Amino acid sequence: MPQFKAERSSYVEPLLSGTTTLAGFKKKALKWFLKTVMWLVFISWLVFIFLSSLQYGNALVEKWSQETTETFLGIEGAWLMLFSSPVVVLALLSVPLLLISGEEEEMMKEKTSDGNDEPRWRLWTFPVVVDGPLGVVSAAEVIGIMMFIAYLIWSAILFTYRNLLEVQSSGLDLEHSAVRMMELSSASVARIGIFCWAFLWLPIARGSLLLQLLGIPFEHACRYHVWLGHLTMFIFTLHGLLYIIAWSIDGVLLEQIRKWQSNGIAYLPGVILLAIGLLIWATALRPVRKQYFELFYYTHHLYILFVIFLALHAGPLFLSITAGGIFLFMLDRFLRFCQSRTRVRVISVTSFPCRVVKLVLSKPKNLRYSALSCIFLQIREASLLQWHPFSVSSSPIDDQQCLSVLIKVYGEWTAKLVHNSTITASVEGPYGSQTPYYILYEKLVLVAGGIGISPFLAVLSDILHRIRQGKPCLVKHILLVWSVKKSSELLLLSHQLDFNSICPNFSSRLNLEILIHVTQEEEPPPPPLEEGGTIDHKDISFVCPVCSSGSSMSTLTGSGNTLWVGLYVTSATVGFLIIHSLLHVFYMNPYNLYQGWYPGILLLGCLASSVLIFGGLVLCVWHCCGADDFIETVPNVPSQESQDTGIVSEMHYGSRPNVKEIFNNLGQQWGEVDVGVIVCGPPGLDSDAARECRSLNLGRQRHQPIFHFNSHTFDL
Structure with a gap:
């Protein structure tokens, strides 16, 4: 390193x-x-x-x-x-x-106006309980x-x-x-x-x-x-049981x-x-929610009856x-109901061999959101009732009137995206903090597991666009640690981001290092995917939906x-x-x-x-x-030819990231500065990163950084 x-x-x-x-x-x-x-x-x-x-x-x-x-x-x-x-x-x-x-310039002024460059503790980014x-x-x-x-x-x-x-x-x-x-x-x-x-x-x-x-x-x-x-x-169950026991005795x-x-x-x-509350509660327990998501999803809407009967x-x-x-x-x-009535035009669908689908959706030019936002997506061919959350994987300032999401194919709902040539989409959102807090750190550590790379693609793209456009951004160094199961998942990075085309000569402004761990492969695959080679895009299928009618996403968002x-x-x-x-x-x-x-x-x-x-x-x-804010454009489709970003610093096969070693090295190298740590991946990855942030902060010397932990891991 x-x-x-x-x-x-x-x-x-x-x-x-x-x-x-x-x-x-x-x-x-x-x-x-x-x-x-x-x-x-x-x-x-x-x-x-x-x-x-x-x-x-x-x-x-x-x-x-x-x-x-x-x-x-x-x-x-x-x-x-x-x-x-x-x-x-x-x-x-x-x-x-x-x-x-809300203005980014105001955020920068507040960050720099007091003249105090010392790293600071923050209650909301200091992990106390990890396990x-x-x-x-x-x-x-x-x-x-x-x-x-x-x-x-x-x-x-x-x-x-x-x-x-x-x-x-x-x-x-x-x-x-x-x-x-x-x-x-x-x-x-x-x-x-x-x-x-x-x-x-x-x-x-x-x-x-x-x-x-x-x-x-x-x-x-x-x-x-x-x-x-x-x-x-x-508490409500205890309330009911006490009355039942008392009346039974009487x-x-x-x-x-x-x-x-x-x-x-x-x-x-x-x-x-x-009775309604117990049904909602039982189906919302984690084992039931994970195994039978549809049961959880539909019974949770009984909250309407819950409110009515509470009034009664x-x-x-x-x-x-x-x-x-x-x-x-x-x-x-x-x-949300009013916004979701709009049928959103699906500009393109890209299917990756690693069972990931990329959807590109039309959005109005004035739609405001952060790179760490998420949207709720309904695909009518998959379900008329279900809405699923997905992280945005594109920058809000890329000058294109489109928004992209990456969807990992896990169950029946996501599998229908691959097998349907007709996709009719509705959107709620984007949701999330409108403050791009990641631009306030000079040092950024992005820790991703699998499809957790999705929001970080948006963050990287957003930072590169800010550098190119001269927008406020304090970021000078980024370390991306990405753990994947198979080498085929690396296509998500190379296909989604062309660093030099977004910001030519960005390396003179930004020190970017990417550490990749391929956990289920003991050695590099044959060329052209081996380390030092190029990424082959021939297995990527690019599909324009048969039904591409619709309009841009509604601006009616909270x-x-x-x-x-x-x-x-x-x-x-x-x-x-x-x-x-x-x-x-x-x-x-x-x-x-x-x-x-x-x-x-x-x-x-x-x-x-x-x-x-x-x-x-x-x-x-x-x-x-806001009805006239949309002017239909066609986004630039990434080339199907090989790309070599030249950014990946290290590739490791057959092992998981040693989070402790990585963070200890950063603690010795980056000096007295605030370090933003953002994690998106499995719960274990969250815990490992949080544990090291807590440990290094508690044992910190004056010349060492303060690590600020932020989690963007979904757990629905």
Whole structure:
């Protein structure tokens, strides 16, 4: 491995006039103000959630509810303002903050303006837990998990103490005291679970403004949703079991579970709700999900019935606790539905001998995304219902109106791509952080396993295009470590990227090294695939689909245009306030409809109506404004002749990458600098890279780098 000399950034902020300096100061002050307000809202929300377990917190909620009962807010309006509105407020405040923080030039200025070139620790890129049931967990994630655990312990202790006091003061005998204690405990468990369920919705809004602001990739958001789903269903199951045991001891089980009260808690919808939840939970467990993905996929859509029966079971008050997250999810889901109605033109299909299919899709020129984004793809010839996520493998700034993805043929769904000459595609996305954080590191380590090379093809292409176009980019050195099973997979790199054609003489600007490990071959194959030879493309089949009708991808994407998404969320929020207020003033207040299943259904109707009517109006205008952005072009098709990039530094056969040795060498060679490590591959590869990053960071000397771990591994 060559010796690299640490260099500092060559990005120089241009001289600023007095006017520009003043504008920059105002923008910085506005960003500081918005961040401060958002932190205050978030912390206040968390504090109130903790206080809600106390008698003092309950007294505040009851007092506020009494004051709003006869107003246009209604009784659940108080709960909405206390528990759900902070989430929506944070989403709305994200809009101006994203608008003034999203430019790459601004990122560079923030990176270089303080004059401090020392490497810095970051909680979200420092792996703390490497081997465990949760996989690789960063320091920031550990803090979030500990906050959840603290809330669970805090609430359980307080509720148990209050329930014991109530049972002791009731004067019941031992048997009835036990029954009463279980009933009270079950109600308390439900109260805890409903707050966990409120957080459950936030990570699965794929185009969420909050996820974009925090820079949380879709892959990580899925993990948080899985964690919260297991926790929530465990709590809800415990809630149901405690009631079942208590009623069984009391001899009233069958009588109670058949009750559907018009006021208060309706038990029969709760039984149905728990049955639906258990079915969703059982099919979402990892062994079932991996072995029977279609079963998992279809049963997971029962969440619609889950929400409806929660409203029927618990009424409007408990639904108001989770309404903020549900509302943001509804907004995201309706936006995805509108975008996916477009039939996207498939420009080309390329089949590689390593059982990988490359699809090139039409996209509008103004579609914004990051090289580490992903799209959800539906192929109607394969399935009319299933959507599958794939990493983007092309740069967003390559000046071509197309987007490519690489698909590994594993099961029945992907196999149909090879055997169908007609491909009809629909797309949702792209999703993911819009911040190309990889351009902020002078040193990059990309660790890929198999088809995990796909997002790194986009990253490499993006960096080369930035260098050629003079766009902001701090990257000076890149080490790509790629582990493949067979030599035939090397075609993915040579066919997808022609480094010199993208950026001639790039080697004078960028030190690029590629280390390849072929694990299932003990020696190089015969020419022309042997090391030092060329890559033969004769086995690649290039097919233009028979059905190439359609248009470019829709620009209606949650992560594509912050201004339009902000208008969409704002319009729907205002619409909800209008519909909810009118409903209370002219219907619910005159008829005293405050509790029970019926007001809960009305609240769900208000949420859905505001999204469909007011949000839909904005989407119609957005669609009309972006309808003329597409000008059909045909991308450059890579030559079928041999190519030799001349980049591969080392080839190893019959062995896996020695991650420990590679990272130790980098720690000695690259000096005192921030090193961005991005991994995409099997879970074991994630763990190995994270373990070495943690080890080197903990034992770091002053002259050594800090390794920042980032994972882009899908695990659905």
